[in-house]
Amino acid sequence: xxxxxxxxxxxxxxxAASVINHTGVTKALSMASLTxxxxxxxxxxGSIALSADLVNQAGTLDVSGLRGGQIDVLAGQYxxxxxxxxxxxxxxxxxxxxxxxxxxxxxxxxxxxSSEGEGGRVELIGDLGHGIGQFGGKIYAxxxxxxxxxxxxxxxxxxxxxxxxxxxSSEGExxxxxxxxxxxxxxxxxxxxxxxxxxxxxxxxxxTIQTLASSVNCSGVTCGTGNTSGNGDIHxxxxxxxxxxxxxxxxxxxxxxxxxxVTVGGLNLTAVRNxxxxxxVTVNDSLAVNYGANADFTPNTTVRPSDNAALNMSLNxxxxxxxxxxxxxxxxxxxxxxxYGIVRDRAGLAAIATASNGLTNNYVLAADIDLGGIxxxxxxxxxxVVSGSFFGGRVExxxxxxxxxxxxxxxxxxxxxxxxxxxxDGTLTNFGVSGKVNxxxxxxxxxxxxxxxxxxxAPTSGTSSGTLLRNVxxxxxxxxxxxxxxxxxxxxxxxxxxxxxxxxxGRGTLLTNVYANGxxxxxxxxGNASxxxxxxNISSTTIATQxxxxxxxxxxxxxxxxxxxTSRxxxxxxGAASALTLNNAYATGNVRVEAxxxxxxxxxxxxxxRxxxxxxxxxxxxxxxxxxxxxASGAVSVGASTAVRSTGGxxxxxxxxxxxxxxxxxxxxxxxxxxxxxxxxxxxxxGAAAVSVSxxxxxxxxxx
Numbered sequence: 001x002x003x004x005x006x007x008x009x010x011x012x013x014x015x016a017a018s019v020i021n022h023t024g025v026t027k028a029l030s031m032a033s034l035t036x037x038x039x040x041x042x043x044x045x046g047s048i049a050l051s052a053d054l055v056n057q058a059g060t061l062d063v064s065g066l067r068g069g070q071i072d073v074l075a076g077q078y079x080x081x082x083x084x085x086x087x088x089x090x091x092x093x094x095x096x097x098x099x100x101x102x103x104x105x106x107x108x109x110x111x112x113x114s115s116e117g118e119g120g121r122v123e124l125i126g127d128l129g130h131g132i133g134q135f136g137g138k139i140y141a142x143x144x145x146x147x148x149x150x151x152x153x154x155x156x157x158x159x160x161x162x163x164x165x166x167x168x169s170s171e172g173e174x175x176x177x178x179x180x181x182x183x184x185x186x187x188x189x190x191x192x193x194x195x196x197x198x199x200x201x202x203x204x205x206x207x208t209i210q211t212l213a214s215s216v217n218c219s220g221v222t223c224g225t226g227n228t229s230g231n232g233d234i235h236x237x238x239x240x241x242x243x244x245x246x247x248x249x250x251x252x253x254x255x256x257x258x259x260x261x262v263t264v265g266g267l268n269l270t271a272v273r274n275x276x277x278x279x280x281v282t283v284n285d286s287l288a289v290n291y292g293a294n295a296d297f298t299p300n301t302t303v304r305p306s307d308n309a310a311l312n313m314s315l316n317x318x319x320x321x322x323x324x325x326x327x328x329x330x331x332x333x334x335x336x337x338x339x340y341g342i343v344r345d346r347a348g349l350a351a352i353a354t355a356s357n358g359l360t361n362n363y364v365l366a367a368d369i370d371l372g373g374i375x376x377x378x379x380x381x382x383x384x385v386v387s388g389s390f391f392g393g394r395v396e397x398x399x400x401x402x403x404x405x406x407x408x409x410x411x412x413x414x415x416x417x418x419x420x421x422x423x424x425d426g427t428l429t430n431f432g433v434s435g436k437v438n439x440x441x442x443x444x445x446x447x448x449x450x451x452x453x454x455x456x457x458a459p460t461s462g463t464s465s466g467t468l469l470r471n472v473x474x475x476x477x478x479x480x481x482x483x484x485x486x487x488x489x490x491x492x493x494x495x496x497x498x499x500x501x502x503x504x505x506g507r508g509t510l511l512t513n514v515y516a517n518g519x520x521x522x523x524x525x526x527g528n529a530s531x532x533x534x535x536x537n538i539s540s541t542t543i544a545t546q547x548x549x550x551x552x553x554x555x556x557x558x559x560x561x562x563x564x565x566t567s568r569x570x571x572x573x574x575g576a577a578s579a580l581t582l583n584n585a586y587a588t589g590n591v592r593v594e595a596x597x598x599x600x601x602x603x604x605x606x607x608x609x610r611x612x613x614x615x616x617x618x619x620x621x622x623x624x625x626x627x628x629x630x631x632a633s634g635a636v637s638v639g640a641s642t643a644v645r646s647t648g649g650x651x652x653x654x655x656x657x658x659x660x661x662x663x664x665x666x667x668x669x670x671x672x673x674x675x676x677x678x679x680x681x682x683x684x685x686x687g688a689a690a691v692s693v694s695x696x697x698x699x700x701x702x703x704x
Contacts, residue, residue: 004028005048018053022082025060028069047071055099057108058082068093068112068120075099080137086112092120092141092148100127102154106162108137112148119148119167119175126154128180128212136160141167147175147205155212157181159193167205174246177201179209187237195238195260202242202264208249209234210297232272236260245285251297258322270297277322277399278314284327288334299337305429305470307512311335313399313430315471315513317550320432323399326366333364335396340364346371349402352391353379361393365400365431372404378421378455381414390422392460397431397472405435405452405476415441415448416455417480418503423457425508427468434475441482447495449503451536452476452518458506466508474501474516477551480536481523495527499536499574500551507540507578517550519589522574524557528566530616531555532574533589541579541623548572552589552634555616557609566608568616568652569593571634575616579623586631587614594639609638609645610652612681613674618662619655626661631668631698636676646681649674650695656687667695 005028028046046069048061055075060083063069068088078099086093092114102124104110112120119141126133133154141148147167152159157179167175185191186198201207211232232253240262242248247266250256256271259278265285269275275291290299292309303309314322326333326342333340343349344366352358359380380391407417416422417439433453441448449455452474457467480498497503500516515534522531530537533549549572557567568575571587593609593616610617613632618625630650638645646653649669656662669679679695 004046006051020050020052020055022050022055022057022061023059025062027062049073051075053077055079057084061085063093064088067091068114070094071096073097073099077101077103079103079105080108080110081105082108084108084110086120087114088117088120089115091117092143094120095122095124097124099125100131102126102131102133102135104135104137106136106160109140110137111140113140113142114144114148116144118146119143119169121149121151123149123151124153125151125180128153128155128182130155132156132158133181134158134160136162138164139166141175142169142204143172143175144170146172149176149178150205151178151180153178153180155182157184157192159197161194161197163197163201165201165205165207174204174206177205177207179207180212182212183231183233183235184209184211185235185237186240187235191235191237195240198240198248199242202240202246202248203244204246206247206249206266208251210249210251211253231255233257236262240264247286253295270299272297273308275311276314277312277324279322281322281324282327283324284329286330286332287324287326290336292336301336301338303336304465304468305427310470311396311430313397313471315399315430315473317515317517319401319473320399320430326364326398330366335362335364338362340394340396342366343369345369346374349379350377353377353381359389359391359393363393363395365395365397365402368400369402370404371402371406371435374406375409376405376407376419378407378414378417378419380423381416381421390424390460391420392423392425394427394429395431396429399430401432401434403434405433405437407437407439409439413443415444415446416450416503417448418451418454418476418478420454421456423454423467424460425464425467426457428453428472429469430471432473432475436477438479439481441484443484445484447497448480448482449536450478450480450496450498450522451501451503452478452499452516453501455503456506457502457504457509459508464508466506466510468510469514470512472501472514475518476500476516477518477520479521479523481525482527483525496522496524496529497536497574498522498530499532499534500549501534502536504537504539505535505542509540509542511542511544511547513546514544515548515550519551519553521554522556522569524567526558529555529557529569530567530574531569532616533571533587534573536574538573538576538578538580542576543581544585545583547582547585548587550588553591554594555592555611556594558595567593567595568610570612570616570652571614571632573615575610576618576625577620579620580618580625580627582627582630584629585614586633588633590634591616591636592639593637593645610681611636611638611645611647612650612652613648613669613676614650616652617655618651618653624660625663627664627667629666630664631670633670633673636674647676648678648681649676649697650679651681653682653684654680654691656683656685656691660687661690661692663692665692665694667693668698669695670699671697672699
């Protein structure tokens with residue numbers, strides 16, 4: 001029969017008050033077999049329990065045998081420099097240490113391994129509210145059939161380079177190492193674990209680092225020693241370069257911030273808020289990312305990307321600095337527990353159009369994709385939503401770019417042109433596109449929509465969610481020419497619409513952190529043209545924040561109709577004919593509107609040509625417009641001197657025929673560079689009094 005050994009400070013009158021100093025060898029067989037510190041044990045089911053305010057384990061605690069036994073420690077402060085064994089040839093045992101603070105030196109050895117069966121459990125858990133866990137010894141939970149489980153936890157963890165954790169298996173599945181602090185930082189120095197130590201640990205174990213929630217806000221890793229001072233973040237501030245296929249799991253009760261390169265076999269990133277990738281990550285086995293997760297780290301399959309729940313690849317004006325590369329062996333990718341197909345090359349990208357349910361499925365880009373040498377056919381090549389051939393799935397680019405896009409077609413039957421033709425209720429995140437689109441319509445008696453990323457984005461119905469774009473960019477030079485439009489175009493609507501990113505947006509479009517830097521030209525040989533550095537035209541409710549455009553913009557209209565607004569161009573948006581919320585945006589490209597012929601027969605306040613440094617034209621009845629924190633600096637000009645024109649440093653003209661507020665606030669334009677003395681060229685309509693403009697002339701260098 002297995003024995004039990006209890007050592008408690010309160011029961012030992014000859015020990016210092018509430019202190020156990022263990023320096024000898026204690027083995028558990030039975031209570032009767034204990035003869036002091038050198039008691040012997042031959043069986044495997046014994047147990048040892050230590051309980052005191054202060055426990056110093058400098059000796060040997062051993063409950064090994066055929067089946068490892070159990071060792072329990074309950075303490076205020078636990079210091080371990082000795083050997084603690086619960087090995088079993090058939091089954092590893094259990095070692096459970098619970099203390100406010102745990103200090104393990106480099107000489108400590110803790111093992112619950114099995115030479116023939118499954119590894120056991122080692123749980124070294126400090127106070128999760130205020131405790132400190134410092135680990136530097138060797139911890140084993142290995143097994144032949146399967147590795148065991150190791151948990152090193154505390155409100156703050158300090159993992160020394162001397163620490164070695166092994167949950168490997170010689171024949172079966174590797175076990176797990178769980179770390180459970182409030183905040184956790186992987187750093188070369190000054191953090192909780194170095195990249196080198198993590199690399200060594202990943203050779204033998206799957207590793208999980210899990211932070212706990214904290215109600216205290218502060219900057220940095222922690223605000224104090226042994227306090228709940230973190231935010232629940234995990235920071236990777238040191239490079240990780242692990243070989244093999246073992247899985248690294250990071251679970252954060254707030255954000256995960258990857259700030260250095262990471263190479264691992266399997267990677268699982270789960271954050272209650274955001275997963276921010278600010279450097280290059282390479283995954284060689286499997287990838288799972290869960291953002292906006294539930295508090296218990298289970299995935300939230302219904303969350304849409306937002307500022308408080310997103311996978312964000314670091315993006316600047318030169319492209320992505322953060323990305324996740326997928327190795328050739330990766331066959332499984334899940335985002336928020338939803339499976340994604342893996343696109344590795346241009347053949348895979350083109351196959352989306354022809355695959356079963358291809359236009360409604362979800363995809364990740366495994367690497368940059370080069371489209372050089374081919375004439376691209378837009379994905380979702382359709383005329384309208386009713387026809388059904390639109391893209392309505394999700395593309396998560398993982399920080400990659402589609403390069404050398406080329407569309408140079410003048411005899412096509414399509415009206416939407418770009419990398420995508422028409423996107424309806426889709427989600428496009430974390431990728432860019434570069435190249436050239438030069439599309440001419442010669443056959444369809446309809447307007448055309450041309451953009452670097454997409455010709456149009458729209459909802460599938462009046463109640464659907466619309467299309468979401470986040471962390472995307474276009475470095476595409478865009479030209480859209482409509483040679484089919486009749487003289488006068490299609491009423492007051494433009495017949496050629498072009499934008500650096502998107503030709504036209506529809507209801508429910510949401511854009512965050514997007515930009516375009518290519519040149520844009522819209523040409524309507526017989527009608528009206530609308531061109532914008534980012535968006536050619538807004539036809540229905542659109543919300544945009546953190547957006548900009550830097551390319552030059554030109555709109556060239558044909559015959560100009562009497563008493564109708566015609567061609568317009570804006571450095572950011574050509575025309576906004578519906579509700580718009582725009583915040584934190586700017587445009588720096590030059591803007592020009594031209595016409596092949598013109599008439600001056602319609603006097604103000606109905607100008608024919610509208611050009612603005614930011615937006616060419618704002619109109620639409622019963623639609624609110626709110627524009628805040630914006631600036632423009634490109635030169636604004638209008639050709640065709642006989643035409644009636646309206647130009648402004650920010651907006652060419654605002655038409656308001658109702659009392660719905662159209663507001664511009666905290667806005668700036670560079671009067672010297674734009675060549676414009678007014679923010680808005682003209683304000684017209686019966687509701688002109690409801691237009692509010694608060695804008696300031698300022699050199700761009702002074703804009704905050």
